[in-house]
Amino acid sequence: MKRSRTSRFTASVPAISARAIAVVALLALCEATPAGSDNAQLAPSNAHRKSVSPWRQAGFDAAHTAHNRLEQFLSPSNVGHLTQAWASPVGAGTLYASPTVCAGRVCIGSGDGRMYAFDAATGATLWIGEQQPLFFVDSAAGGEGLVFASALYQALVAYDAETGSIVWTSPAVSDVRASPTLARGVLYVASFDGTLNALDAATGVPIWSAPGRCCVYDQAPVVDSGRVFQMRTDHTLTAYDARDGTQLWSKAAFAVGTVAASHGTLFYNDYPNVVALDEATGAQLWATPVVTASTTGAPAVADGLVFVTQSNLVALNAATGAVVWTAPATSGWGPVVANGVVYASSLNGEWDAFDERNGALLWSVTVGSGRGGSCANAVPVVANGVLYLAGPDQYLRAFTISR
Numbered sequence: 001m002k003r004s005r006t007s008r009f010t011a012s013v014p015a016i017s018a019r020a021i022a023v024v025a026l027l028a029l030c031e032a033t034p035a036g037s038d039n040a041q042l043a044p045s046n047a048h049r050k051s052v053s054p055w056r057q058a059g060f061d062a063a064h065t066a067h068n069r070l071e072q073f074l075s076p077s078n079v080g081h082l083t084q085a086w087a088s089p090v091g092a093g094t095l096y097a098s099p100t101v102c103a104g105r106v107c108i109g110s111g112d113g114r115m116y117a118f119d120a121a122t123g124a125t126l127w128i129g130e131q132q133p134l135f136f137v138d139s140a141a142g143g144e145g146l147v148f149a150s151a152l153y154q155a156l157v158a159y160d161a162e163t164g165s166i167v168w169t170s171p172a173v174s175d176v177r178a179s180p181t182l183a184r185g186v187l188y189v190a191s192f193d194g195t196l197n198a199l200d201a202a203t204g205v206p207i208w209s210a211p212g213r214c215c216v217y218d219q220a221p222v223v224d225s226g227r228v229f230q231m232r233t234d235h236t237l238t239a240y241d242a243r244d245g246t247q248l249w250s251k252a253a254f255a256v257g258t259v260a261a262s263h264g265t266l267f268y269n270d271y272p273n274v275v276a277l278d279e280a281t282g283a284q285l286w287a288t289p290v291v292t293a294s295t296t297g298a299p300a301v302a303d304g305l306v307f308v309t310q311s312n313l314v315a316l317n318a319a320t321g322a323v324v325w326t327a328p329a330t331s332g333w334g335p336v337v338a339n340g341v342v343y344a345s346s347l348n349g350e351w352d353a354f355d356e357r358n359g360a361l362l363w364s365v366t367v368g369s370g371r372g373g374s375c376a377n378a379v380p381v382v383a384n385g386v387l388y389l390a391g392p393d394q395y396l397r398a399f400t401i402s403r
Helices: 018-028
Strands: 083-089 100-102 105-109 115-119 125-128 141-143 146-149 157-160 166-169 181-183 186-190 196-200 206-210 222-224 227-232 236-241 247-252 260-262 265-270 273-278 284-288 300-302 305-309 313-317 323-327 336-338 341-345 350-355 361-366 381-383 386-390 395-400
Touching (some): 105 146, 105 395, 115 146, 181 222, 196 227, 222 260, 260 300, 273 305, 300 336, 305 341, 313 341, 336 381
Antiparallel strands (some): 083 395, 105 115, 115 125, 141 146, 146 157, 157 166, 181 186, 186 196, 196 206, 222 227, 227 236, 236 247, 260 265, 265 273, 300 305, 305 313, 336 341, 341 350, 350 361, 386 395
8 A cells, every 4th residue: 555654635525424414313303492501610629639530532542442441430339429510601503522631621622613621620711722614523632732623624733732722733634524543642633535644743744644535524543452443434444553554454344433442352333233343354253233223423342341322322242242231322422431330322412321230320410401402412521530511502511529
């Protein structure tokens, strides 16, 4: 495969994408109503705990497991006592992206075309990024003192995490419509035309690029065990050497959303199946038909289980694909796991917490009624004993437990 260290290309003409269709389908189920006027509240003192379990990028880590294995405070024994600590407005547009949390800040791109940073403890607005032409659809990534993101159809931008000023804009990567992935100081970014790029995160300088057929939309690169995996809408999944972009294998496969990687296995949703592949070879290990429609949501992988949400929240045995338990949580977006608790959203504006072991409902809250609709487009995020929920209205909320 031919590779270039400074690949450049012309931005593709905006097209209707798989995720755009999914978003429209979800929004069609929402009851849009005027935005309300939630007032930000001061979080209890325990929200100032040291940042030991950040959520730096989409899917928590470069492998997109959606499993915060560092979380130590929220657990099945206390999650039922969550209460709202604060609620802060995030611009004026619909929230399509999920938040990221690092260095005491919560960052999220808004439907109004701006990146917002909030104090993780109080919800106070720390900075608002420069106006972008279109809105943010996918989560940012944080590291190296920067916040990396791209508004729809636009180039990749690196914001200063302290001030929100733009540090660099990549001249080699544009028309990005999926979350960037950060691993060991390297930023992996897929362009809409199918090109997979590796950049120096601190400078934006290209390290390597590998061309691929169109297109990539919401299918973020996944990095695990020295490999990068890229799903594309041409129904191919390709594995590359993370160091230089050498292609390792490629096979016919498809997922509207992102793949997850754990313990040498890849997991993704391909209607009607959840599929598991061997990372080293691409060989299929199992496929379980529990997905009832095409879904943008990615699986979560934790403690030998794979979790997916569709008509229900389903837990599968990661080794065999056997169904372990199911629970009611109808959503097109994926669940997340932290310290024995599975968090998921529902189309009616409800957010739930379940026991990872048996699917028992531990906590539930419904937000957004009368404030802009009921469909949540984001996934829950858990970091440092705080649960962050974006939407379904224009608010970012934090829930925690007083001590």
